[in-house]
Amino acid sequence: MAKSPILGLFESADHAADAGDALKAAGVPQADYDFLTDTPYPEGAFGERYESHRLYIFPFVGALIGLTVGILLTSMTQMAYPLVQGGKPILSLPPMAVVTYESTMLTAIIFTIIGIVFESRLPAFKEGLYDTRITEGYIGVLVNVDDADLTQTQTLLTQAGAIDVVRKAEKISA
Amino acid sequence: MAVIEPKGHGQHAGMWVFPDATVMTQDMGEKTKAMPQPFTMALAVTGVLFFLGIVGFIARAIDDGFGEIAPWGYYMAIFSMVFMVTSGAPLVAVAFRFTKSHWRRPLSRVAELFAIVGILNLLMFIPLMFLLPSIGNPEGVVEGQMAVRRTIWFEGPIGSPHAWDLVGVAFLTITSLAILWLSAMPDMAECRFTATGFRRWLYNKLAGNWYGTKRQWNAQKAGLALLGAFYFMILVFIHFVISSDYAQSLIPGWKDSIFPVIYTISSLQMSLGAILVVLFIMRRWGGYEGYIGKSTFWSASKVLLGVTLLWVYHLFAFFITFWYGRLEVEQNIIKYLVVDTYAIIFLLNLIFSFAAPFAVLLWNPVRRSAWGPALAGLMVLFGGLMFNIRVFVGSANAAPGSDIYNLTFEHLPAPVYPDVWDVFMVVGGLGAAIFIYLAATKMLPLISLWEVKEGTLYQKWGKFMRGEYLILGKPE
Numbered sequence: 001m002a003k004s005p006i007l008g009l010f011e012s013a014d015h016a017a018d019a020g021d022a023l024k025a026a027g028v029p030q031a032d033y034d035f036l037t038d039t040p041y042p043e044g045a046f047g048e049r050y051e052s053h054r055l056y057i058f059p060f061v062g063a064l065i066g067l068t069v070g071i072l073l074t075s076m077t078q079m080a081y082p083l084v085q086g087g088k089p090i091l092s093l094p095p096m097a098v099v100t101y102e103s104t105m106l107t108a109i110i111f112t113i114i115g116i117v118f119e120s121r122l123p124a125f126k127e128g129l130y131d132t133r134i135t136e137g138y139i140g141v142l143v144n145v146d147d148a149d150l151t152q153t154q155t156l157l158t159q160a161g162a163i164d165v166v167r168k169a170e171k172i173s174a
Numbered sequence: 175m176a177v178i179e180p181k182g183h184g185q186h187a188g189m190w191v192f193p194d195a196t197v198m199t200q201d202m203g204e205k206t207k208a209m210p211q212p213f214t215m216a217l218a219v220t221g222v223l224f225f226l227g228i229v230g231f232i233a234r235a236i237d238d239g240f241g242e243i244a245p246w247g248y249y250m251a252i253f254s255m256v257f258m259v260t261s262g263a264p265l266v267a268v269a270f271r272f273t274k275s276h277w278r279r280p281l282s283r284v285a286e287l288f289a290i291v292g293i294l295n296l297l298m299f300i301p302l303m304f305l306l307p308s309i310g311n312p313e314g315v316v317e318g319q320m321a322v323r324r325t326i327w328f329e330g331p332i333g334s335p336h337a338w339d340l341v342g343v344a345f346l347t348i349t350s351l352a353i354l355w356l357s358a359m360p361d362m363a364e365c366r367f368t369a370t371g372f373r374r375w376l377y378n379k380l381a382g383n384w385y386g387t388k389r390q391w392n393a394q395k396a397g398l399a400l401l402g403a404f405y406f407m408i409l410v411f412i413h414f415v416i417s418s419d420y421a422q423s424l425i426p427g428w429k430d431s432i433f434p435v436i437y438t439i440s441s442l443q444m445s446l447g448a449i450l451v452v453l454f455i456m457r458r459w460g461g462y463e464g465y466i467g468k469s470t471f472w473s474a475s476k477v478l479l480g481v482t483l484l485w486v487y488h489l490f491a492f493f494i495t496f497w498y499g500r501l502e503v504e505q506n507i508i509k510y511l512v513v514d515t516y517a518i519i520f521l522l523n524l525i526f527s528f529a530a531p532f533a534v535l536l537w538n539p540v541r542r543s544a545w546g547p548a549l550a551g552l553m554v555l556f557g558g559l560m561f562n563i564r565v566f567v568g569s570a571n572a573a574p575g576s577d578i579y580n581l582t583f584e585h586l587p588a589p590v591y592p593d594v595w596d597v598f599m600v601v602g603g604l605g606a607a608i609f610i611y612l613a614a615t616k617m618l619p620l621i622s623l624w625e626v627k628e629g630t631l632y633q634k635w636g637k638f639m640r641g642e643y644l645i646l647g648k649p650e
Binding site for chain 2: 034035036037038039040041042043048051052053055056059077083085094095098099101102105106108109112113115116117119120121122123130132134135136137140142
């Protein structure tokens, strides 16, 4: 059955947390509801599940690629133009460090930015329901439920203290 | 925004403010859109200076071309001045976010907005890339000269140092812009509902599908931490590269491991100074007194005092090493940059980067004011300008022509005074930086909404024993 979003608006964080508890008690999977806020609340403030992310993998992979490219580029240059300077070996690490460090950092940064876009689900985010009152400090509880359960969920959110429940998607992009 | 009476007892009166989170987004949207007359005037004046800078640059290029670096000493100095302020500023936001300092909240966006001026740095750097003399001596091995001049690049890969310098500066700019984008994303997502025209278009494009879900806040927090760490790592590297390639390597025989550190410390000192000046202007004339308490100045001033002391310590470490070394080249470098050729500029540098701000910041009542730290900030900016003129004009003119490949620094050139095009470029560079910053304040809110709102969750004014004090929550 198709799922639709429904958004409950709460004036206080306590009421929003109550709604979370009620949804949990009603058997709504935790992956199907989320809290929308205008500022980051501390971890577990709403009794929500821990949202893990894999952002740390991206710079690590990027750094490895950059490090490899840097080592290859500098060592191949030194092999191609074998100039002995100050009696140092052709393949010596100190001259390689500058370029290798730069290439490592650059690719790590590029991969981090890609990771942020991916992990924040910025290009394609399934929920499209929002209310501008969230910018005034209201807490939104966004639930994705089967169409048949929409009315029941609306009642549940209202009973938890929602001052308003929104169903229709608001167009927010230009 | 309804101004709430600042809180604080006795000597701490007015130290803390508690802005109303419910009207913050709307208020900040209006402030971003507003164009009061003094602001328009400042924009016009800096715009004219910007234009003069372009005129000076074109005139210098016509008169001297790009074959020699010597005529471009003042251009290098003003590039470095703007670069030091704008590259260090985002790190101020990053560092205090790392340390979870609550007083930093009104300061974060002011610091991060300097990233937009970084685009000017990148553009100004392109001519410098062409001006940097080749590492290899075109004459080959000549008596008293080296075949390859001393740089950090050795015989290093294709494109070094020019292309690698440019790529480094470009990535520093990109990283600072990425930090600004990620930090401002929640605010842009909020403001897109009330913004109109270009701002609405910009916010929609840059905020993407940000709704403020738990996952997005977590990713943003981790992303800011990672980018902040990388920014620090690449910033000290690029400072090392710029100070080595455009200062040390241009004076034959100048080998100093302390100078890149002085350069980075000067950058942090100047950027913190610039941030304090901007905060003071915002608080005094911009209508932001409800967002910026004196606690921000008080806390930042202690850091500025510490950095100022670090600056003079490193300067002394540089000086004493060369002074005791007593090699001819070391004596000549001290004479050239410190006690003889550029002695007056050095004295001004010392007074305004250390003595005067130290004397101001030493006093508790002055540190607790808003004007005291801002005044010290203004001083270190002037001192920084003197530092850059001394070092970069000196370096560009130390070894003209093929003398740059000399083994040692034997003959002290006379000081180089600015001509009219140099003056145009210096005031134009400063004007351009201020112009771009002012324009940036009309694109993004000057206060980091999500951070200040987060602060309101954790801070309140409450009773303890017979008095009322700031009560602070520390969730992490």
